[in-house]
Amino acid sequence: MKHIIVCGKLFDGKRDELLEGVEIRVEDNIITEVGQNLSRTPETDVIDLSHLTVTPGxxxxxxxxxxxxxxxxxxxxxxxxxxxxxxxxxxxxxxxxxxxxxxxxxxxxxxxxxxxxxxxxxxxxxxxxxxxxxxxxxxxxxxxxxxxxxxxxxxxxxxxxxxxxxxxxxxxxxxxxxxxxxxxxxxxxxxxxxxxxxxxxxxxxxxxxxxxxxxxxxxxxxxxxxxxxxxxxxxxxxxxxxxxxxxxxxxxxxxxxxxxxxxxxxxxxxxxxxxxxxxxxxxxxxxxxxxxxxxxxxxxxxxxxxxxxxxxxxxxxxxxxxxxxxxxxxxxxxxWYEYRSWMRSGMDPFRILKAATSVNAGILEIDDKIGSIEPGKLADIAGWPRDLLHDEDALSECGFVMKNGVVYPTYKTT
Ligand SMILES: [Zn+2]
Structure with missing residues (x-):
C-alpha cells in the first residue's frame, strides 16, 4: 500500500520547529520520503491531514x-x-x-x-x-x-x-x-x-x-x-x-x-x-x-x-x-495528562514533544525503528487538531493514528 500524508504542520521528532507544507510518503509500513510536493501515481492513496499537526506516534x-x-x-x-x-x-x-x-x-x-x-x-x-x-x-x-x-x-x-x-x-x-x-x-x-x-x-x-x-x-x-x-x-x-x-x-x-x-x-x-x-x-x-x-x-x-x-x-x-x-x-x-503537567511546570513544549518521541525511542532502545519522521523509520504517525505549542491539553484529542503503516480509529476525550 502506498500513501502520501499531507501534513498541516509537522513536528519530526527531533527539530525544535513545526514545519509547514510537508508530505510524508509511506510504503507498506515504512516512511520512504519526507518533503514537499511529492510525486503521485493514480494508485497513491492521499491522506489529507492539512487540518492537523502531525508528529511521530x-x-x-x-x-x-x-x-x-x-x-x-x-x-x-x-x-x-x-x-x-x-x-x-x-x-x-x-x-x-x-x-x-x-x-x-x-x-x-x-x-x-x-x-x-x-x-x-x-x-x-x-x-x-x-x-x-x-x-x-x-x-x-x-x-x-x-x-x-x-x-x-x-x-x-x-x-x-x-x-x-x-x-x-x-x-x-x-x-x-x-x-x-x-x-x-x-x-x-x-x-x-x-x-x-x-x-x-x-x-x-x-x-x-x-x-x-x-x-x-x-x-x-x-x-x-x-x-x-x-x-x-x-x-x-x-x-x-x-x-x-x-x-x-x-x-x-x-x-x-x-x-x-x-x-x-x-x-x-x-x-x-x-x-x-x-x-x-x-x-x-x-x-x-x-x-x-x-x-x-x-x-x-x-x-x-x-x-x-x-x-x-x-x-x-x-x-x-x-x-x-x-x-x-x-x-x-x-x-496526555502528563503534557499538561510538563507545560504547567514551564517546560519548553519542544522538549516535551522530543521526550515523548525521539528521546523515549532511545530510552526504549528502538530509536532505529521509531521516534521520528524520517525515511527508513516505521510509519508510526499521529495527528493532533489542537495547538501543541500553547494548549496544555493538546494531546487530549487525537485526530489521526497510524501504527506500522496501518490507520486505526481514534478516540476523542473531549
Ligand atoms: Zn510506576
Missing part, C-alpha cells in the same frame, strides 16, 4: 498497563493472571486510539510472564494495540514498594501466598530473577531501590534493596544486555545507582542539584512522571482526596521537597523521558 515510557481502572488497582493482586493480562491488552488498545503508538509496560500482577504473550499477540496482528516494550515484574524485597502483597499485611498467610516470585532477598536470588526476566522475554529490568507514595507501609526515602542486591541486579542485566531502570526518589539512592551504572531511573522527584549534575555528566536518563504528584505541586484538593489517606499524607509531608525537585528537573539538562505512572486519579492509558 507518541510513546509513554511508564505505564502500569495491567490496571483496568485505577479505582480497582488491587485487582492486580486479588484477581487472576489472566485478568491482569487482559488489562495489558485493554490498555494497549486504548493507548493506540489516543495516539500513543508505543507503551513501555511495567507489569505488576501476573506472577508469570503473560505480558510477553500480550505483546507478541499484538505484534502478530491478532489484536490491535500499541507496540509494547515490557518489564515482566517489579523486582524488590519483602515488604517493599514492589511487594503488593503488603495490602494483606493484616493476614500474613494470605500475604505470603500472594507474594510475587520477583520478591526476595540476596544477590543470588536477584541474579536468578534477572536471568529469568531475560529468558522469558522481558525487554528491560525494573528494580525498586526505594519505597514510594502509593503503598501504605513504606516511605520514599527508605532504601529497600541493599547495595549488593542492587549491584547484582544491574550487573547481571548488563551481562545479558538488558537495560535497567529503578523506582527511586532520594538523592543518595540515585547517586548509588548512577555509580553502579544503571541505565536510567523513574520518578527522581526529590532531585537535588548535585544529583542532577551526576545525571547530566553520565547521560543517565530520567522518566520524571510529573503527573502523580501534580495535586500537591499545584494544590488540587479534589483530586488529592481521590487518593488513599496514606498516599495524601505522604504527598503533604514531602510537598516542599517535591516542588523544589520539580524545579531542579525542569531547569536541568537531564535526558528526560515522558512517562505517566498512573495508579490513581487517571486511567493508565490517559497519557
Amino acid at each position: 507518541m510513546i509513554d515510557a511508564h505505564v502500569h498497563s495491567d490496571i483496568f481502572r485505577w479505582q480497582k488497582i488491587w485487582d492486580i493482586v486479588t484477581r487472576s493472571a489472566t485478568w491482569c493480562n487482559l488489562g495489558h491488552l485493554h490498555t494497549a488498545q486504548r493507548s493506540l486510539e489516543r495516539g500513543f503508538t508505543t507503551i513501555r509496560c511495567h507489569a505488576l500482577g501476573d506472577p508469570g510472564y503473560g505480558v510477553v504473550d500480550v505483546k507478541k499477540a499484538i505484534e502478530a496482528g491478532y489484536f490491535h494495540g500499541s507496540r509494547m516494550v515490557v518489564a515482566c515484574h517489579m523486582i524488590g524485597t519483602v515488604g517493599s514498594h514492589a511487594d503488593f502483597s503488603q495490602i494483606f499485611s493484616e493476614n500474613p498467610n494470605l500475604a505470603n501466598s500472594a507474594q510475587n516470585p520477583a520478591i526476595g532477598a540476596g544477590a543470588d536470588f536477584f541474579r536468578d530473577v534477572v536471568r529469568k526476566e531475560a529468558k522469558f522475554g522481558g525487554d528491560f529490568i525494573k528494580l525498586f531501590m526505594s519505597g514510594g507514595f502509593s503503598t501504605p507501609n513504606d516511605g520514599p526515602e527508605d532504601q529497600q534493596l541493599s547495595d549488593d542486591e542492587a549491584e547484582a541486579i544491574i550487573s547481571t542485566a548488563r551481562q545479558l544486555r538488558k537495560p535497567t531502570t529503578a523506582h527511586v526518589y532520594a538523592p543518595p539512592l540515585m547517586q548509588k545507582l548512577i555509580k553502579l551504572g544503571i541505565t536510567g531511573m523513574e520518578h527522581g522527584a526529590m532531585m537535588d542539584a548535585e544529583t542532577a549534575a551526576m545525571f547530566e555528566e553520565t547521560d543517565t536518563y530520567l522518566v520524571p512522571t510529573f503527573c502523580p504528584y501534580e495535586e500537591i505541586i499545584d494544590l488540587d484538593e479534589a483530586n488529592l482526596a481521590k487518593k488513599p489517606e496514606f498516599f495524601q499524607k505522604k504527598l503533604r509531608h514531602y510537598a516542599e521537597i517535591l516542588k523544589k525537585g520539580r524545579e531542579i528537573i525542569v531547569k536541568s539538562n537531564i535526558r528526560l523521558g515522558y512517562g505517566t505512572d498512573f495508579v490513581a486519579v487517571h486511567e493508565c492509558y490517559e497519557s
